[in-house]
Amino acid sequence: MQDQPRERPQPPIPKKLPTKLVHLGVERMDEYAWMKERDHPDVLEHLRLENEYTKKSLEPVQDLEESLFKEIVGRIKKRDESVPYRDRGAYFYTRFTEEAEYLIYCRKRGSLDSKEEILIDTNLRAKGHEYYSCGSVSVNASGKILAFAEDTQGRRIYTIFFKDLETQEILEKKIPEVTGNLVWSEQEDSLFYTKQDLETLRWNQVFRFSLNTGESELVFEEKDDRFYLSLSKTLTDRFILIETESKVTTETWLIPADQPEHPPQIFLPRIEGHEYAIEDGIDSFFVLSNLEAKNFRVMKTNLGEQKLENWQEVVPHRDEVYLEDIEVYKDFIFLQERERGLSQLRLISRTSGEDRYLEFPDAAYLAESDINSEYETRKFRYSYESMTRPESVFEYDWDSQQSNLLKQDEVLGGYEPEDYVSERIEIHARDGVQVPISLVRRRSTKPSKATPLLILGYGSYGLSEEPDFSLSRLSLLDRGFIVAVAHIRGGSEMGRHWYDDGKFLKKWNTFFDFIDCTEALLSRGYSSTEHCYAMGASAGGLLMGAAMNTRPDLYHGVIAGVPFVDVINTMLDKSLPLTTNEYEEWGNPDDEKYFRYMLSYSPYDNVKPQAYPHLLVTSGYHDSQVQYWEPTKWVARLRDVKTNDSLCLLYTDLSVGHAGPSGRFEGYRLIAKEFAFLLLLEGPEL
Missing domain, CATH: 3.40.50.1820 (Alpha/Beta hydrolase fold, catalytic domain)
Incomplete structure (x- = not known):
């Protein structure tokens, strides 16, 4: 007996409620405009x-x-661990247990042979939620308090929680309805965070939160609705940066990280169409700028001398090379470049000016900076992957000029890169x-x-x-x-x-x-x-x-x-x-x-x-x-x-x-x- 042809299911037919829309004299009809009513039973x-x-x-x-x-x-390695990185004398890493959906954040103090401390197990935090996202996870300057941000709905509206790492208790103090972008100052009780407009979700305010008082104070507000705010900290730990940017314009403000109550100081006022990013080099600031440089160039200047006439060119603009990112270390500068569509990793000595490009084997690939958390280092970590090679983390040694493989993602099930081209x-x-x-x-x-x-x-x-x-x-x-x-x-x-x-x-x-x-x-x-x-x-x-x-x-x-x-x-x-x-x-x-x-x-x-x-x-x-x-x-x-x-x-x-x-x-x-x-x-x- 032959199988009967499968009857094709019929799609739902929603109602039409034509709505006339007129803009600049152009008339349009939208028969499904009613679907915007999020909680209407007909929509659901x-x-x-x-x-x-x-x-x-x-x-x-x-x-x-x-x-x-x-x-x-089945191709995923179930028990997995990231490459540890060192910061303030402790080693930080994340790991997955066998069937875990979410990360466990860990540290070891002093050396990798020390006892593991679990900072936060997000699997426990995710229990009971259909959706869970852990945003920023950061330890304060003393290493005693953890701040972490959680979103349990998926609309990117977070709550910041605090954990006492000595008692392992979650503190009662928390900061709801924020972006999840947070940075500790060098004073252990002072945290900066960004807040969004809850209707448009535009990141428009920076607050300083005191763990001692539980109070927040507005530090900075961006009124131009084309601009979004974000917070970061320089690798030197000297400054907290407030960056406000639109799609084509940037402005950066600085706060001394050890003086969290100091008013923000502007680095360079916004100029329409000027995008820039700054890096602290202790004796000077390095600026990645597109001013008179469509593909960006690198300039440097001193704090207090940020006017454009004081800028000095370090890396010139090139028509065929796009400068995407910059990181500054004590002895060298890293540049993420892109040439003919492919990423290039470039290191430049700050003393001799010697140029080094890292080399890669594939015709098409992705290479970029990995976690590099220390300013005073002679080593540089980067990741590399291609369409046939899983991601690997390498560490380049400036002195030996060698790259050492720290980790390559495992693909279970007998994957062989040579079987693919x-x-x-x-x-x-x-x-x-x-x-x-x-x-x-x-x-x-x-x-x-x-x-x-x-x-x-x-x-x-x-x-x-x-x-x-x-x-x-x-x-x-x-x-x-x-x-x-x-x-x-x-x-x-x-x-x-x-x-x-x-x-x-x-x-x-x-x-x-x-x-x-x-x-x-x-x-x-x-x-x-x-x-x-x-x-x-x-x-x-x-x-x-x-x-x-x-x-x-x-x-x-x-x-x-x-x-x-x-x-x-x-x-x-x-x-x-x-x-x-x-x-x-x-x-x-x-x-x-x-x-x-x-x-x-x-x-x-x-x-x-x-x-x-x-x-x-x-x-x-x-x-x-x-x-x-x-x-x-x-x-x-x-x-x-x-x-x-x-x-x-x-x-x-x-x-x-x-x-x-x-x-x-x-x-x-x-x-x-x-x-x-x-x-x-x-x-x-x-």
Whole structure:
């Protein structure tokens, strides 16, 4: 007897309540505007029905999804420990026990042979919470009090707690509804922290908290709603830094760390378009600055002589090299550079000026500074990984000029890097610009029109999409997929101009680059449209939406995670988190040229009657960065308008935010669902 064809489940059909929206004379209709009512029973019921529909639609690969989860988690070393680092004579590290979802923070005083002290076991703190995130964890100057920040909802609103490390008691004093960004002064009872506007979640205030009195005092407030505040401490422990920054402008204030009640002192007043970061070198300050230097340069000056006319150039600007970060130590300067899309680690002697670049073996890789907590050191720690090599931590010795391996992440299950191959190619975008692509595949997988290809992209905020190692990605590679990372404009892979050419009124470059990368890979025989998939999250979800609206024929399936797709409505709502700060990324929609340009690519506003690829959209109900209603409205409109019977699925986790599920293992459940969706489309026999 033959099996009967499986009856396809029917999607939920939400009600339409057309709302007329008018801005700058342009009229739009939003039939799903009602979905913004977060606590309305109809909204919650609709999200539940969407989840049920997605579950039923993925039933054919339900067992595969569970197998994928176990497979991915099975590669993780269960008992694991970070490389200890030394600070104030103690060694700090984190570790996982066998089945633990969360970290245990530890220290050993004096030497690594000393008895272990558990600072905080976040597994115990996470009990009873569906979501748990531990933010900053910091010991005060005396080493006796621990401050740590917790978020149990996923909206990135933290509470700071204190623990007496001598009695092991959690103190009654706590600081609720803060950002989780905290720094101890050199006086053991004085802590600085940042607080956010609870409606927009903009980090706008710095407070000083006295552990003795339990009182907080406002130290600094940023009134310009384009700017966000953050706190840090110099490696020398001499200064607490208040950095206030927009997308294109920076201003830094200093407080002597041993005089916490001293008023903040400005380093250099903000100049529109000037971004800078300072490092304390004891005898002078080093400044990473983009003033008259698009790709940044390094300057130095003395405290009290911060006026621009007193700055001296240390490392000049170069058109082909982007300076991303700087760290200053007693004997050398570290620079994180990027050239032709790849990270470079550079060390410069402060006395002789001798230059050293660290060398790496792979064609595409990620290298960056690791935890370096001591100013007076002749050693430098860094991490290295590639698309075929798991992350390793090395320590470079300035005197011996040798790098020593301290730890390499283990991948269980017999992983052999030699079984995989990565490559880096460049394609010509439609305007002639060369765009890099990093690819990885199993060595036995040969590109062909029948080979499944997954293309990843982001392309916003100047964030580079790195060719890094992915434990979970192996589950696709081992099933014959090729995975490509498109280094499109809007990131900073090729320098600051790469970012500038993919924002504001040049945002279409981001979308066209991704489409052009896809077409180039297909034309070179890596795959075909029947086996081509795309995946992106957050602003990468915007990319997915724009690519689908523009060239839906290129992709068999698309995965959009927490996608920013309702661009116009979000950017017009100043009460939402991020909106005003984002004017310097997308533009201010009150300016007609920006409004009309954003309207030209906003995925929700450009859904049209046409055939769309299969789509899986994931979302978090407590997401403070991309509100849950954006993907919910988008999916409803797509389903209503598209002309084919492609799958259009929405999964909303009702207990998490933008970062997704918390915990070491649980986060992989969503990835397993996404991979199962791809394999459903490709054929679960893979």
